[in-house]
Amino acid sequence: MIKIGIPRALFYFRYGEFWQHFFRNLGYEIVVSPSTNKQILEQGLKYVSSEICLPVKIICGHIEVLKNQVDAIFLPRFVELNHGLYTCPKMIGIVDIAQIQVGNACEILSPKIKDNFMLAHFQTGLKLTGNPIKVIKALNRAIPYLSHHKKLSNSEDHKQRILLLSHFYNLWDDFIGKDIINSFQSCGFDIATKEDLPDKVLKSDKGFAKNIRWVYERELYNAFQYYSDKVAGICNIISFGCGPDSLIGEIMSKQANEYKTPFLQLIIDEHTSKTGINTRIEAFSEIINRNYQSKPYLTK
Amino acid sequence: MKVAFPYFGYDTIALKNFLEMLGAEVVLPPLPTERTLSLGTKYSPELICLPFKITLGNFIEALEAGADTLFMAAGARKCRFGYYHFIQETILKQIDNNVDFYPISQYTPFEFIFQKMPKIFSVSPARVMKSINFLLAHSRLIENFRKLVRQARVIDFTLASIHEKHALEIIADAINLMQIRKARKEIKALFNFADDLPENIIKVGLVGEIYLMLEPFANHDIEKELGKMGVLVLNNRSLYRHIKHLLHIDFDRIKLNHRAYKYLKESPGGEALNTVGEARTFIKNGVDGIIHIFPFTCMPENIALEALQKMSDDYSVPILSLSIDEHTSKIGLLTRLEAFIDILKRVKNQKAVSRVPRSSLLTPH
Ligand code: SF4
Numbered sequence: 001m002i003k004i005g006i007p008r009a010l011f012y013f014r015y016g017e018f019w020q021h022f023f024r025n026l027g028y029e030i031v032v033s034p035s036t037n038k039q040i041l042e043q044g045l046k047y048v049s050s051e052i053c054l055p056v057k058i059i060c061g062h063i064e065v066l067k068n069q070v071d072a073i074f075l076p077r078f079v080e081l082n083h084g085l086y087t088c089p090k091m092i093g094i095v096d097i098a099q100i101q102v103g104n105a106c107e108i109l110s111p112k113i114k115d116n117f118m119l120a121h122f123q124t125g126l127k128l129t130g131n132p133i134k135v136i137k138a139l140n141r142a143i144p145y146l147s148h149h150k151k152l153s154n155s156e157d158h159k160q161r162i163l164l165l166s167h168f169y170n171l172w173d174d175f176i177g178k179d180i181i182n183s184f185q186s187c188g189f190d191i192a193t194k195e196d197l198p199d200k201v202l203k204s205d206k207g208f209a210k211n212i213r214w215v216y217e218r219e220l221y222n223a224f225q226y227y228s229d230k231v232a233g234i235c236n237i238i239s240f241g242c243g244p245d246s247l248i249g250e251i252m253s254k255q256a257n258e259y260k261t262p263f264l265q266l267i268i269d270e271h272t273s274k275t276g277i278n279t280r281i282e283a284f285s286e287i288i289n290r291n292y293q294s295k296p297y298l299t300k
Numbered sequence: 301m302k303v304a305f306p307y308f309g310y311d312t313i314a315l316k317n318f319l320e321m322l323g324a325e326v327v328l329p330p331l332p333t334e335r336t337l338s339l340g341t342k343y344s345p346e347l348i349c350l351p352f353k354i355t356l357g358n359f360i361e362a363l364e365a366g367a368d369t370l371f372m373a374a375g376a377r378k379c380r381f382g383y384y385h386f387i388q389e390t391i392l393k394q395i396d397n398n399v400d401f402y403p404i405s406q407y408t409p410f411e412f413i414f415q416k417m418p419k420i421f422s423v424s425p426a427r428v429m430k431s432i433n434f435l436l437a438h439s440r441l442i443e444n445f446r447k448l449v450r451q452a453r454v455i456d457f458t459l460a461s462i463h464e465k466h467a468l469e470i471i472a473d474a475i476n477l478m479q480i481r482k483a484r485k486e487i488k489a490l491f492n493f494a495d496d497l498p499e500n501i502i503k504v505g506l507v508g509e510i511y512l513m514l515e516p517f518a519n520h521d522i523e524k525e526l527g528k529m530g531v532l533v534l535n536n537r538s539l540y541r542h543i544k545h546l547l548h549i550d551f552d553r554i555k556l557n558h559r560a561y562k563y564l565k566e567s568p569g570g571e572a573l574n575t576v577g578e579a580r581t582f583i584k585n586g587v588d589g590i591i592h593i594f595p596f597t598c599m600p601e602n603i604a605l606e607a608l609q610k611m612s613d614d615y616s617v618p619i620l621s622l623s624i625d626e627h628t629s630k631i632g633l634l635t636r637l638e639a640f641i642d643i644l645k646r647v648k649n650q651k652a653v654s655r656v657p658r659s660s661l662l663t664p665h
């Protein structure tokens with residue numbers, strides 16, 4: 001039986017469940033790489049230049065883990081989503097990097113996704129099985145798992161709330177996100193993320209958002225706008241070397257300044273230490289508390 | 301209305317003449333210096349790529365020089381460049397509230413010809429088209445000149461520098477098509493001492509991000525420095541080709557993209573496909589090495605870098621990657637260039653092709 005590997009990194013944190021169900025429904029064995037750890041990261045560091053962002057380094061590590069145990073690695077090339085919005089140069093290029101990295105060790109299954117998410121998956125399935133009906137059935141049964149978004153808080157209680165603004169592959173990869181989330185929680189905050197918001201808000205193209213042609217940056221920006229007067233503070237996690245974040249992060253930070261919402265930019269890379277993060281978050285929560293005493297209405 | 305725009309290497313002259321043809325009064329900021337860079341860096345977001353910082357520095361110095369209308373290329377696509385102007389405008393408005401800032405989208409030539417330019421300068425679309433035609437001719441003249449001067453430097457560096465100054469004056473003075481034709485002949489005559497190149501010369505192909513390939517201040521004058529070492533530099537990027545590309549008449553691109561396809565199956569944005577395609581062409585034409593230059597953390601070029609490493613292995617041609625930011629020191633850069641050229645010389649003399657280990661080429665800065 002053909003074994004298909006899925007790296008537990010980058011797009012896995014949005015589409016992973018869907019992919020697993022889809023390929024299982026088609027009758028393939030799925031191997032998902034283990035959760036990111038230090039060794040995986042170090043493997044990845046060997047394959048890309050040091051100036052590339054952390055999530056790309058991490059996914060290279062996962063590909064390394066998978067390449068000798070599976071027949072094919074599933075790594076779609078996300079070029080455009082949501083009607084002509086781009087992902088990011090590195091998400092497009094990662095497939096080529098992976099191809100160079102694995103060489104002949106295994107295949108890379110990488111349908112090109114240019115505003116045709118379902119069709120691209122259908123074609124992949126068809127190529128594998130040659131049975132359109134089976135593929136449609138498999139897709140249909142997998143679709144409910146597309147909208148499985150993680151949530152951290154569902155509270156309407158009167159704890160203080162902060163917004164953690166970050167790409168899903170940073171936030172939900174425990175190797176990166178867990179320390180940050182824990183640190184905020186132990187400072188007594190409730191955490192809102194962009195995943196809590198309905199698609200309608202995230203995909204809106206009102207105001208400045210219409211200028212942003214990067215699909216995930218637009219989501220981040222919309223979440224920022226939506227929450228900016230509903231939370232006590234905003235923390236923006238940026239990977240060092242991330243191009244889109246370096247710009248949109250700057251724009252958000254300038255606007256947060258205008259709105260007088262406390263805004264923390266946490267820049268992370270493979271050298272970031274847990275203590276460093278904790279110190280910065282504690283200092284930030286001090287600022288929020290001071291700010292909050294003057295504006296108690298910010299609880300909700 | 302006093303118009304200014306950021307420097308763009310030798311092609312600055314062509315852009316200046318273009319705007320003057322439309323009736324603008326152009327104020328060129330002082331040539332970029334360390335001050336430009338530190339001013340730009342001071343006001344820039346920390347993690348942004350180098351072209352942002354230098355062009356912002358240019359703008360600030362242009363304001364100091366009395367400009368009140370600023371032009372910046374725009375057009376949001378996959379990479380950061382198209383978004384520069386949003387932040388630059390905010391920053392510049394904080395410095396001088398009265399400044400007019402016009403982002404010019406690169407990817408809408410029709411809007412540019414029929415709406416944008418006629419509105420800003422109150423001229424007819426026909427005049428804009430005539431000026432574009434002139435811009436093409438002028439930037440082609442500059443491309444030609446750059447090619448000649450690169451060859452001339454290898455033969456006699458001092459003489460080339462003297463003639464270079466003279467040639468630049470000729471280029472600046474050419475303000476219609478007739479004069480451009482005359483200028484081309486004059487420049488050719490100036491550099492005819494370099495028509496025949498010696499056989500065993502070291503040839504290096506320069507590829508990378510367009511701003512760093514064209515703006516001498518940003519690339520620490522890499523072409524001149526290599527010329528001083530007696531190395532012939534090949535550089536196929538120019539404003540001329542870029543404009544042709546924007547007007548969809550650069551048919552060489554198709555070939556380049558095709559050549560890049562072996563390594564990159566989809567454009568990651570920016571100039572990555574060009575970089576990879578050009579490098580492969582250079583190698584096919586028998587260069588001794590490739591120099592890949594790009595801004596620190598540049599997204600498309602970091603993807604291209606991996607492709608180039610593979611290419612270097614496949615064809616056994618050494619590649620030097622130079623990632624440049626505001627901390628890059630010229631001395632450090634020169635040392636690396638010299639070491640690289642030494643390797644190329646050794647390889648050439650041995651006539652045996654050996655592989656340069658990746659680690660020796662990839663030390664940051
Ligand atoms: S959006 Fe940023 S963090 Fe994500 S892959 Fe692109 S550069 Fe890396």
Ligand code: SF4
Pocket residue numbers: 243349350351379380381382509570571595597598599600601
């Ligand atoms: S191509 Fe490179 S230098 Fe240009 S905007 Fe993109 S990241 Fe910056």
